[in-house]
Amino acid sequence: MTTPSTTSLAVARVTRERRRAGVVTATRDRLGVLGCTAAAVLLVIVVAALFAPIVAPYDPDFPDLLAALSGPSPAHLLGTDALGRDILSRLIWGARITLAGPGLVILIATVVGVLLALLAAWRGGRTDTVITWLLDVLFAVPGIVFGLIAVAIWGPGLGTVVAGLSIAYIPYVARVVRGAALRERNMPYVSAAWLQGQSGTGITFTQVLPNVQPIVVAQAVSSLGFAVIDLAAVSFLGLGVQPPTADLGLMVKSGFDSMLRGHPIEAIAAGTLIVVIVWCVTVIGDRLTSSARSLR
Amino acid sequence: MSAGSYLLRRVGGLLLVLLVTSFLVFGLLYLAPGSPLAFILGPRGGTPEQIAAVTEQYHLDDPFLVRYVAWLGDILHGDLGYSIVYRQDVSTLISGRVPTTLVLVSMAAVIIAVVGILAGTYAALRRGWSDQLTSTLAAVGLSTPSFVVGVALISIFAVTLGWFPTFGSGTGGIDTLHHLTLPAIALSVASAAYLARITRAAVLEESGREHVQTATVRGLAPRYIVRHHVLRNSLVPIVTVLGLTIATLIAGAVVVENVFALDGLGSLLVRAILQRDFAVVQAVILVLVVAFVVVNAVVDFLYTFIDPRIALGSRQ
Numbered sequence: 216m217t218t219p220s221t222t223s224l225a226v227a228r229v230t231r232e233r234r235r236a237g238v239v240t241a242t243r244d245r246l247g248v249l250g251c252t253a254a255a256v257l258l259v260i261v262v263a264a265l266f267a268p269i270v271a272p273y274d275p276d277f278p279d280l281l282a283a284l285s286g287p288s289p290a291h292l293l294g295t296d297a298l299g300r301d302i303l304s305r306l307i308w309g310a311r312i313t314l315a316g317p318g319l320v321i322l323i324a325t326v327v328g329v330l331l332a333l334l335a336a337w338r339g340g341r342t343d344t345v346i347t348w349l350l351d352v353l354f355a356v357p358g359i360v361f362g363l364i365a366v367a368i369w370g371p372g373l374g375t376v377v378a379g380l381s382i383a384y385i386p387y388v389a390r391v392v393r394g395a396a397l398r399e400r401n402m403p404y405v406s407a408a409w410l411q412g413q414s415g416t417g418i419t420f421t422q423v424l425p426n427v428q429p430i431v432v433a434q435a436v437s438s439l440g441f442a443v444i445d446l447a448a449v450s451f452l453g454l455g456v457q458p459p460t461a462d463l464g465l466m467v468k469s470g471f472d473s474m475l476r477g478h479p480i481e482a483i484a485a486g487t488l489i490v491v492i493v494w495c496v497t498v499i500g501d502r503l504t505s506s507a508r509s510l511r
Numbered sequence: 512m513s514a515g516s517y518l519l520r521r522v523g524g525l526l527l528v529l530l531v532t533s534f535l536v537f538g539l540l541y542l543a544p545g546s547p548l549a550f551i552l553g554p555r556g557g558t559p560e561q562i563a564a565v566t567e568q569y570h571l572d573d574p575f576l577v578r579y580v581a582w583l584g585d586i587l588h589g590d591l592g593y594s595i596v597y598r599q600d601v602s603t604l605i606s607g608r609v610p611t612t613l614v615l616v617s618m619a620a621v622i623i624a625v626v627g628i629l630a631g632t633y634a635a636l637r638r639g640w641s642d643q644l645t646s647t648l649a650a651v652g653l654s655t656p657s658f659v660v661g662v663a664l665i666s667i668f669a670v671t672l673g674w675f676p677t678f679g680s681g682t683g684g685i686d687t688l689h690h691l692t693l694p695a696i697a698l699s700v701a702s703a704a705y706l707a708r709i710t711r712a713a714v715l716e717e718s719g720r721e722h723v724q725t726a727t728v729r730g731l732a733p734r735y736i737v738r739h740h741v742l743r744n745s746l747v748p749i750v751t752v753l754g755l756t757i758a759t760l761i762a763g764a765v766v767v768e769n770v771f772a773l774d775g776l777g778s779l780l781v782r783a784i785l786q787r788d789f790a791v792v793q794a795v796i797l798v799l800v801v802a803f804v805v806v807n808a809v810v811d812f813l814y815t816f817i818d819p820r821i822a823l824g825s826r827q
Contacts (some may be wrong), residue, residue: 355528355804357762360796367784367792368543444656448766451658452781464658471662471770475677479666486659494654 250502257495260488264310273301275308275461284478296466296481297473306488308461313492316377316456317442323381325435328388333419335389336396347393350386358383359445366454376455380445384438391434395427429507437500440493447489463489518812525808532800533586536793537579540569547571552595553787561595568592568790586797592790596783601794605776609798611680612768612775614687616760618695619702623760624753626703628742631710631749635718636737645707652704657763661697661770668693678772694771698763702756709752713745720744747818754810758803765799 246254263270279299286294293302335346358380365379399405408418449455450464458465463485470482543550551565566572570581591601634645669677681690718741726736765777776795783791
């Protein structure tokens with residue numbers, strides 16, 4: 216085939232048109248009204264967190280001890296914490312770590328999990344048995360315990376907890392993707408590609424992976440919500456992000472102490488922001504999961 | 512498959528998983544930077560007696576695998592090592608902490624079962640705005656970390672209203688239950704929300720079935736139909752989720768115990784990590800993992816009693 220046939224040209228045009236009209240409609244179709252609201256809220260938070268140096272009104276670490284524990288005022292919209300640091304600025308900087316840490320966890324877990332799942336699904340037999348069993352063993356330990364184990368060995372810190380949680384989240388992604396990849400593997404188009412002489416690796420990455428991609432994304436987003444909670448919890452325990460770095464879990468902790476002294480704003484603000492972030496992520500994850508299911 | 516051989520296979524698989532996890536927990540010591548001896552004794556260093564005691568306890572003079580077997584043997588004999596911070600046997604330390612965690616997890620499990628199943632069933636049967644409200648509440652509950660709930664509960668019910676104590680686990684009996692009420696609620700919110708969601712879906716699916724229609728047409732009382740036709744048949748997904756969440760409560764207790772300063776296993780673990788008391792860390796993690804694995808296995812086994820259609824050992 217040296218010249219493209221008319222049909223393939225037509226297909227190319229339709230694909231191009233769909234892509235152009237696509238992004239907005241496709242997002243709305245997949246997410247629904249609630250999902251779009253969640254996505255919009257999350258987008259605002261992510262943008263604010265990304266541009267924290269520009270958006271935040273103050274240096275999050277600057278202690279104005281004379282203005283410590285002041286209530287909301289035009290100068291400090293959400294007041295200041297026990298060290299006189301601007302709470303709003305710390306929320307914006309804190310959202311950075313609270314999003315970036317779990318994001319990294321899910322990225323690592325997804326890459327490793329998908330590779331393991333595709334390997335298990337393609338090779339089958341003993342490879343599959345070993346990988347499945349390995350995932351079962353990982354699954355036998357509750358997620359947050361992995362974070363704590365990592366801290367016990369390498370000491371407190373964000374990197375340590377991220378490493379521990381990344382391992383913990385591998386089975387969450389891998390199990391679902393393995394199931395989906397197994398179904399795809401038995402489809403006629405895979406046999407067709409095999410008969411055309413495509414290699415196993417080629418088929419896995421050019422045929423199976425694109426077809427399980429919606430499930431991968433849905434599962435990754437759904438797990439992200441849990442990762443945010445786990446990481447914030449470890450930081451709250453004092454084993455994750457270390458002060459004076461601004462982190463939402465840590466802010467709930469320090470806000471808790473201020474609250475007992477009658478200044479609840481920091482705890483309420485940080486706690487609410489965590490809930491809003493997790494809620495948005497979970498809603499989007501749910502929508503993506505059901506739309507990935509309906510595609511099947 | 513007969514019940515006997517099924518049980519044998521399950522227990523065998525369980526033991527294998529426990530063996531592997533125990534090996535991993537044992538191996539943790541060797542993942543740490545520095546020599547095991549230096550890691551256990553920490554920056555404090557140690558007296559010659561301490562060095563001798565640690566060497567003996569971890570069998571450091573033996574080859575790696577021999578060390579593991581010896582360590583496992585010690586554990587099976589109930590010897591979990593010696594805490595260098597508390598200067599006490601770890602097994603005594605742990606057994607003193609288990610009751611608090613056990614009561615906390617049990618209370619949370621009861622709350623989850625009652626609230627989750629009732630709210631889910633109510634939402635599914637009522638539909639309309641009460642369904643909307645329950646689903647929204649469930650979504651928010653599911654997104655709220657236990658420590659945020661804990662902080663909120665303390666601020667409202669302990670500090671402002673003064674109905675419950677802020678910290679500690681009480682002196683036993685009713686006092687303990689009183690002290691553990693808020694922690695148990697904090698621990699159960701997310702799981703109760705999840706269970707409500709699962710229950711709602713299961714009940715909705717079941718009430719659309721033909722046997723329920725038949726029962727309605729025959730004129731049976733709605734209450735009777737809900738209890739004996741709908742709920743009975745939606746039990747499998749409900750019990751699955753309930754069992755899984757109870758298993759995760761064991762890990763969730765680590766966080767909640769620290770919010771409320773309870774003297775349970777979780778607060779022991781966090782303090783041991785901060786103080787680098789490795790024998791305690793190892794032992795508590797082992798206990799948590801074993802409890803988690805065993806609860807999961809028990810739930811698996813319970814299916815066959817709830818739903819006789821699920822054959823023993825079938826992969827459903």
